[in-house]
Amino acid sequence: MASVRMTQVTALILRAVASGRRYGFDVMDACDLPSGTVYPALRRLERAGVLRSGWEDVDEARSEGRPRRRTYALTEAGRDALREADAKLQEIRRLLGDFPPATAGEA
Amino acid sequence: MWTRLWVRIVSVLVPGPDREEWIEEWDGELAARSGRSSDAWGALPDAWTLRTQGWTMDGMLREVRAAVKGLARKPFFTALAGITLAIGIGANTAIFSVVDAVLINPLPYPDSGKLLSVNHTAPGLNLPVVPHSEAMYLHYLNGFKTLSSFAIFQQDNVNLEREGDPERISASVVTQEFFDVMGVHPVLGRDFVTGEDRKGAEPVAVLGHGLWERSFGGDRSVIGRTVDMDGVQRRVVGVMPEGFSFPGKTELWIPMAIDQANPSVGSLSYLGIGRLASGQTEEATQAEMRGLLYSFADAHPDDLNRQIIEQAGLAPDVKPLKALYTADLQRALWILLGTVGFVLLIACANVANLFLVRAEERQREQALRTALGASRRDMVRHYLTESVTLALGGGALGLILAWAGVRGLLALAPIDMPRASEIGIDGSVLAFTAVVSVVSGLVFGLFPVFGYARKDLSGALKEGGRASTGGRERHRARSTLVVAQVALALILLVGSGLMARSFSAMRNVDLGFATADRLSFHVSLPAAEYPDAHSVGAFERGLQQRLEAIPGVETAALATALPLEDQKNASPLEAADHPVPEGQLGTLVNLRRVSPRYFESMGITLLDGRGLTSDDEAPGVRSVVISQALARSFWPNDASVLGRQLREQGDTLAFEVVGVTRDVRFEKVAEIPEPMAYYAIAPTGDSVPSPARSLAVVMKVGADPMSFVSAAREALRAVDPRLPMVEPRTVATIVRDAMAPTSFTVVLLGIAAGIALLLGTVGIYGVVSYMVSRRTQEIGVRMALGAPGGVVLREVVGQGMTLTGVGLVVGLLGAWGVSRVLASLLYGVSATDPMTYAVTACGLGLVALLASWIPARRAAQVDPVEALRSE
DSSP states (O other): OOOOOOOHHHHHHHHHHHTTOOBHHHHHHHHTOOHHHHHHHHHHHHHTTSEEEEEOOHHHHHHTTSOOOEEEEEOHHHHHHHHHHHHHHHHHHHHHTTSOOOOOOOO | OHHHHHHHHHGGGSOHHHHHHHHHHHHHHHHHSTTOGGGGGGHHHHHHHHHHTTOOHHHHHHHHHHHHHHHHHOHHHHHHHHHHHHHHHHHHHHHHHHHIIIIISOOSSTTGGGEEEEEEEEGGGTEEEEOBOHHHHHHHHHHOSSEEEEEEEEEEEEEEEOSSSOEEEEEEEEOTTHHHHHTOOOSEEOOOOTTTTBTTSOOEEEEOHHHHHHHHTTOGGGTTOEEEETTEEEEEEEEOOTTOOTTTTOOEEEEOOBOTTSOOSSOOOBEEEEEEOTTOOHHHHHHHHHHHHHHHHHHOTTTOOHHHHHHHTOEEEEEEHHHHHHHHHHHHHHHHHHHHHHHHHHHHHHHHHHHHHHHHHTHHHHHHHHHTTOOHHHHHHHHHHHHHHHHHHHHHHHHHHHHHHHHHHHHHSOTTOTTGGGOSOOHHHHHHHHHHHHHHHHHHHHHHIIIIITSOOHHHHHSSSOOSSTHHHHHHHHHHHHHHHHHHHHHHHHHHHHHHHHHHHHHTSOOSSOOTTEEEEEEEOOTTTSOSHHHHHHHHHHHHHHHHHSTTEEEEEEESOOTTTSOOOEEEEEETTBOOOTTSOOEEEEEEEEOTTHHHHHTOOEEEEOOOOGGGGSTTOOEEEEEHHHHHHHOTTOSOOTTOEEEETTOOOOEEEEEEEOOOOOSOSSSOOOOEEEEESSOOSSSSOOOOOEEEEEEEESSOGGGGHHHHHHHHHHHOTTOOOEEEEEHHHHHHHHTHHHHHHHHHHHHHHHHHHHHHHHHHHHHHHHHHHHHHHHHHHHHHTTOOHHHHHHHHHHHHHHHHHHHHHHHHHHHHHHHHHHGGGOOSSOTTOHHHHHHHHHHHHHHHHHHHHHHHHHHHTOOHHHHHHTO
16 A cells, blocks of 8 residues: 655645545645645545545446536555644644634635 | 546546546536636646556657667667657747746836836827826826825936046936836935935936946945936945836836826826735726826816817726836737747647657557557557657757757847846746657657557458558658648748738838938937927037038937837827817827938928928027928918918917928837928927937938948037947848837748648648659559659659649638738738739649659659569
8 A cells, every 4th residue: 555645735735635525626725725725636646555545436427417426535554644644734723823723614 | 528528638648447437427526517617627637647557767768769769770860850759849939038037027126027118008099108397297196095005107218427538328217116116226325215316306326237337336325326327426325136127128217296286188108017915906007097087187177187088098007017017029920939839730730740750660560559559558558659759859959949049039029128137048948948848749659549549450461561541641741741741831831921922012011201312310319408498409510510521421310219219209280270179189290300401301391381490499480390290280282382371289389380291100110100290399489399319319420320430429519528339230220120129920821831831731742742652553554554754743743733623712711811910010011912812822732742742753763673583
């Protein structure tokens, strides 16, 4: 199982997925990151075995007359990585220190 | 709709097995959220991530090393392809570096995205830029809520009096908020303060960094010192940071002296700039200004009213500040970038062709690799690595060419190319070159891939590699390349042909004045030293007399500006015997002030009456000489208009017409001559225009005008030793400089078209001679069976010419399609001029004929025995 380099982006994304964001675009919104950042990161995380992807219910998609969306969830390894991610986010908060919180994202 | 298409285009990067699901995922997300199409761009980096997953540095290096080795084995091929690419990529890099610096990069001022040009435009009067008057400025200044600061300025020149020679400095007269708008403040001393730009304030000045170092030795104690500027003692209050020289090459900033109680209303001579308040937009300023313009008109019904605004189409014109300076160049530069883009396409076509030939030669190698288990994907990667490596090499070489080319370009460039100092090879230019190289590598690299990689190559292994059947597809690829090359080359040739014809039309324009054997220079009289018409008149007569006393000088004269030198200075005039109805705008007439013997000195023919004399400056005399266009416009039915009277619209003082001259191209070479009126420089008496102090001098000499410069300088010194002589040049030079932007475009388009022609010819020659070499055996057989050489010759030439013919038709249609873009740069020739199209098409056809005739003749001389033995 490949390891993940924990960056702010990966940490944010893991946190977003852990808190129930299933779809790529939801993760983007939660992290306030553009698609060109989130998707490549999702692919890398999936490849590293931290995330696992599935598909949304086909009936739901069909009832709305559109193709299915891919869903993302943490794997077992992902739960370990999440601890690392939270530590990373904690560290960022600490570094920001006295700065007033800007858009806090999801985390 | 577009996002679906985009996702599908991008999906080619995604590895095959994952592609379908990948498309579904993106479609699903985008369909579930309407209105988020801008998020679709991320599909590209996403697809790229998937494509490159599993690529390792090692593997890539190995590929690249193999590619370099393969290329090195064929040095001639590699050099030819590399140089072709270097020319194409280099040309693009060079032009892009100019476009990037001049048009794309933000201006080098803080938060420059908020800097606006705040002026008007009047399409109804054919005036692209209408600046402000003092009263207008005050009205706007009080009214603007969408701008955080607003200022007006006017570029000027000032004689700076230092020990020794007087120096003429580029200066700008500005209002107090000027530095706030620019966001740049003095590094030493202070800005102008409130009230300093009003009449009666203490005269102060801010120095440019260069001027400070040059003329004051960088002495910090200069602050507070008074310096003589145009005869006015000004106290220096600040020094600007290094590199700041807006507008133009300003080195000295002087506050305006607006008479707040009685500001001038109608003299529109100051350009406006503004800085957007936070959260505001250009559009908001534009809308706000429209309201302010109407309230200004309502407040000054004598000078401006809604009817005039409507008639003139007068409207606010708010746009990014850089657009004010680059508008003229913008179109020409984008066209040039498009042109070199075409050159690159032709270069790619040539290299693609070389690669096709090479691929054919390597057919056996390919077949062997396939037999040994190389997958199609491996081969595609191998091909593309090779072509991209080559393209990057060509790009690196092109960068060197571009670096040299930009230097040449700047030497050729119109003298006042804005932002020229910012042009160079920087990060974004490097990125551009890299992207262009990779993309062109992919473009020409894909040709052989489509031709070969999917083929069953076992046939190639069996026989001698002369696959006569699989040739059809390759043949089609090559034919496409020839057609494309011919078409692209023709488009460029037509474009440069049209520009060349415009240029020659411009050169043959009857300017209305003589250009040979004439020297000109400028001089400006400080108002403090020359306060009235008498002193200016004395200077005028004194200088003229001394200049004409120089041996070899036939006549000399003064004027406010010489033809093709200055911008418009126009006022609405009316004929005294049929005034313009109330509320309408009179004819806009260019006004000039000229001395006696101006028309002789400038070689402008008098058609009727006389030129101005010194008597016309006598008290109570109000004379005017008008151009033929003005005479026709005011009195279309009169045989002679001498003795008729005209005046400024709404004014009571009329001037008597004493002479009529031929029309002169005053503003631009390529314009329809506009009406002109010439007044005396320093008329005396009551109620006459105040004397003109910014003067141009012209001398008609026997020969070699530049050899008179020092004598003229002596003459000027004898009249007033404190006045510097500015910009001595011949009238022919003035004309040449005025045509510089056109000649610049002509030369560059010509170079581009020349390269296109060369590459296109090489391409046709290469393809035809390759076809011949492939068919040597067949031709040999036919000739052995008795086919005459002439038939073979005709057939081979015919083959080349068929492709050329198709290319010419496509090219003509293409040229016709893109000619609209060129139309605004053309003069005296229509964008669809049949002559240009016909001549360039025939010319290109002839070159193509030659390019296919040479190999065809070789084919016709094939010795059948040799040919048959050759395999």
